Amino acid sequence: MRSETEAGSEREATLVRLIEQYKPALWRLVSSYEAEPSRREDLFQEIALGLWQAIPRFRGDSSERTWLYRIAHNIAISALDSRRRRERQESPMSSSADYASPTHAADEAVLEDEQRQALFDAIRRLPAVDRQLMVLYLEELSYEEIEQISGLSQSAIATRLSRGRVRLTEAVRGKERRHDSAAR
Amino acid sequence: MIPPRDDLQQMWRAGSGGLAGPTAELIHNVQGKMLDFDRTIRWRDLRETAAAVFIAIVFSWFAIRGGAPLERFANIWLAGWGVCIVFFLRRYSQASRKPLPDMTLSAYSHALQERYERQIRLLKNAKYWYVFPFWVGMMLNAVAYLEHHGSIVRFLILSAGVTVFSGAIWWLNESIAAGYIESKRRELLARMENGED
Numbered sequence: 001m002r003s004e005t006e007a008g009s010e011r012e013a014t015l016v017r018l019i020e021q022y023k024p025a026l027w028r029l030v031s032s033y034e035a036e037p038s039r040r041e042d043l044f045q046e047i048a049l050g051l052w053q054a055i056p057r058f059r060g061d062s063s064e065r066t067w068l069y070r071i072a073h074n075i076a077i078s079a080l081d082s083r084r085r086r087e088r089q090e091s092p093m094s095s096s097a098d099y100a101s102p103t104h105a106a107d108e109a110v111l112e113d114e115q116r117q118a119l120f121d122a123i124r125r126l127p128a129v130d131r132q133l134m135v136l137y138l139e140e141l142s143y144e145e146i147e148q149i150s151g152l153s154q155s156a157i158a159t160r161l162s163r164g165r166v167r168l169t170e171a172v173r174g175k176e177r178r179h180d181s182a183a184r
Numbered sequence: 185m186i187p188p189r190d191d192l193q194q195m196w197r198a199g200s201g202g203l204a205g206p207t208a209e210l211i212h213n214v215q216g217k218m219l220d221f222d223r224t225i226r227w228r229d230l231r232e233t234a235a236a237v238f239i240a241i242v243f244s245w246f247a248i249r250g251g252a253p254l255e256r257f258a259n260i261w262l263a264g265w266g267v268c269i270v271f272f273l274r275r276y277s278q279a280s281r282k283p284l285p286d287m288t289l290s291a292y293s294h295a296l297q298e299r300y301e302r303q304i305r306l307l308k309n310a311k312y313w314y315v316f317p318f319w320v321g322m323m324l325n326a327v328a329y330l331e332h333h334g335s336i337v338r339f340l341i342l343s344a345g346v347t348v349f350s351g352a353i354w355w356l357n358e359s360i361a362a363g364y365i366e367s368k369r370r371e372l373l374a375r376m377e378n379g380e381d
Contacts, residue, residue, distance in 0.1 A: 012211065019207045028196060048214045050285050057286055067286065074285035074292040081296070081372055116195050128376045132289050138196035151288030168192055 011055050018051055018068060025139055026072055032123045032135050033076045043079055050075040066148045069141070073132045073149070115172045122171030126164060133157055134164040228277065236273075239266030252332055258324035265317045272313045276306050293376050300369035307365065310357040315350050322346040 019026075026047060030040045050071050058067055123131055129150075136146045143154045150157065240263045247259035280303060283295035323346060330339040 015214070016207055016211060019210060023207070045210065045213055045217065048210055049217050052214055052218060054284070054286055057284070070288060070292075071285045073289055074287070077289075077293065077376075078282055078285070078296065081368075081375070084371070084375075085368060112195075112198075116198060119192065119195050128293070129289070138193050140193060149289060151290035165192065172192070172195070 007056075011052070014055050015048065015052050018064075019048060022065075022068055026068075028139070029069075029072050029076065029135055031120055032131060033080055035121070035124060039083075043076060046079045047072045047075050062148055063145070065141070066145050069136060069139075069149050073135070077128055077132075111176065115175050118171050118175035119168055122168050126167065130160050130164045133160050134168065137161050137164075233270060236266050236270035239263070239269070252328050254324060254331060255328035258321050258328055261324060262318070262321035265321055268317065269314065272306075276303075293372075296372060297369055300365055300372070303365050304362045304369070307357045307362040311354050314357070315354045318353075319346060319350040322350075 026044065027040070030043045030047070034040045034043050051068065054067075054071050058064070062070075123134055126134060129152075133146060133150060133152075136149060141149070143157060146152075146157050147154050152160075243259045243263035243266065247256045247263065250256075251259075280299070283292060283299060285292060287295065323343060326339055326342045326346065329342060330336065
């Protein structure tokens, strides 16, 4: 029988591997929920804590990737809910536009950065369910995987994704148009 | 077949700027949070148990110390009420726990709403498991006081005080606390379906 120390080390090694492997994807996911960098860090830690707690429960019934996305999204929803409850009595936070790049610079890199910012802002404004589906789509998961993670049917996923894509494309194009008129 | 990446996917992939710090540091922070979490749970359990033991000891002592049979009965009743409160508080804390995040996203959002609903039910039922038994115990004590001292005025003051206090607890649980949680539940539902900000 394995000792508790061995199990603990194995669990830690699994967490380190998961974080290393999925760090960029998890960071993008976190950015789709939180605009402010310090909150992203906090949420990232919450997700890592959730994974740490969930590792012993993973039985391989689904792929590691779908399991990880389920946990990450569920923790993000829950953490956001808790934070909003805490902040309800406080003054409203500054909008995500505070973290946007300068709007009047004219070079292409800045435009790309602004568009990316507009994309993340638009994702954060989506209803929670659409946001989760959109993030999974943008991470290039298949419809089967999204179905396994979300529990929604593929037709429902397709409808919501189509609606979400239109909203996101409009947001990015809107930013492009504003950038162009500012440059003129 | 995986479709070719569209513009949104390309833009999304490029959005990993400001990535979280080194993994070792993150793991260290996670372990710290884990210890805090365990300590919080242990402290809460200890606090609840200590409060109930205190109530049970105080009223048991009153019962043992003597007095009329009705007064003893009232104090034993209140000691038993203290023990029952622990049971219900533990149930309440279980109902307040977040669901496990391993489930599908739709199952999880249902579970979050059910968690709110459980809390609301428990608060609305507080009149049965919290307020009424306390009121009965204290009223029995008041009647025992009347029998022993014969002062109707003090009996009336004591009864009114206990009733007003019990009514306030009932109102706080049923209107304020349950209403607040209900508004949270509605907010969560709205956020899930309609978006926000």
